Amino acid sequence: MSPHRAPAHDLLSEPADAFSLFDTEEAVLGRSEVMLARLAEVGDGVRELAGAYRRSYHEQRRLVRLSDRMQLDLHRANQRMAEQQRALRHLNDALSAEIEHRARLEAELRRLADTDHLTDALSRRRFLQICEEVWARTQSGDTPSSVLMLDLDRFKLINDRYGHSAGDTVLKAFVETCRDSLRAVDVIGRMGGEEFAILVTGTVMAEAQVIAEALRRAVAQRPVRLEHGPLPISVSIGLAAFGPSESMSATLRRADAALYAAKHAGRDCVRCAAEPGASLI
Known part of the structure; x- marks a missing residue:
């Protein structure tokens, strides 16, 4: 045995501080793994959030298109209703004119029936x-x-x-x-x-x-x-x-x-x- 080499039992008896660097590295590596795991979880959450946002966006786009279609249908329906109202007013005016014309005609016929055409005396x-x-x-x-x-x-x-x-x-x-x-x-x-x-x-x-x-x-x-x-x-x-x-x-x-x-x-x-x-x- 060499006089300069320490015995094995002496090495084992050295303080624990001699291994603190490795322990720190292990701890850092452990925390890194935890952080990576958490980061993966965050990534999954972000991906889920992005998916939900994408679905919400598409649903909103669909609702906007549906609203636009409904607005267009409503506008066309209002136009048709306005045209029908104009046509109805025209028919009402024509009907009123016809009623007035018939009333005048009936009055004239009554007058002719009630009046002598030559002298204007009563018939x-x-x-x-x-x-x-x-x-x-x-x-x-x-x-x-x-x-x-x-x-x-x-x-x-x-x-x-x-x-x-x-x-x-x-x-x-x-x-x-x-x-x-x-x-x-x-x-x-x-x-x-x-x-x-x-x-x-x-x-x-x-x-x-x-x-x-x-x-x-x-x-x-x-x-x-x-x-x-x-x-x-x-x-x-x-x-x-x-x-x-x-x-x-x-x-x-x-x-x-x-x-x-x-x-x-x-x-x-x-x-x-x-x-x-x-x-x-």
Whole structure:
């Protein structure tokens, strides 16, 4: 054994500090491995987070595309709705115009049906309708009314001598004179040819007779202007009052009988019908 070499048991008996470098390296290596393991875990977490973010991003892109599509569909739907509303307004306007047109047409047809086209007096049908309404009110006895039957004297002679055009002029002038002489509430209708009827509401026999006489004088005092010059005309009038004891038709027949009595009395006069069953006045 060499005198300079230490014995083995001496080496084993050296302090632990002689191996501290290796221990430190082992510790560092251990910690490094732990850090690497943790870093791997962090990497896995980052990768998972990136994957989740990527999926979220794609989902958001999908939702944005879906929202854009829905916005486009909504815009198109709004456009279609606006077009439909415009079309509906157009149809409503056309319908309103058609309703107004039909209303005007119906009013004109009623006017034509209710009015004599030559003289603008009421037609026979419409005049009788109004008479029925007034007669119904008189049945209570609170609203007296009377009816005048009128016939232009010698009208056929006027037509024969001056022509039917002159006769038409005479008829129109006669109605104008009647309207100028009557009250606003009185109603005149053309019964046919040169025969007319006037409903004077709210009048008893004596009051209606005053109206009839004033009308007769107005006609006699207003000659009709024809091409050859002024033509005097006259009218015969029969008068009857509505009463609760007879129908409207019976009252009109009594007024018509009074008219014929005026004709037989020499024309250009007024005759009043007596009460039902009595003689003419």
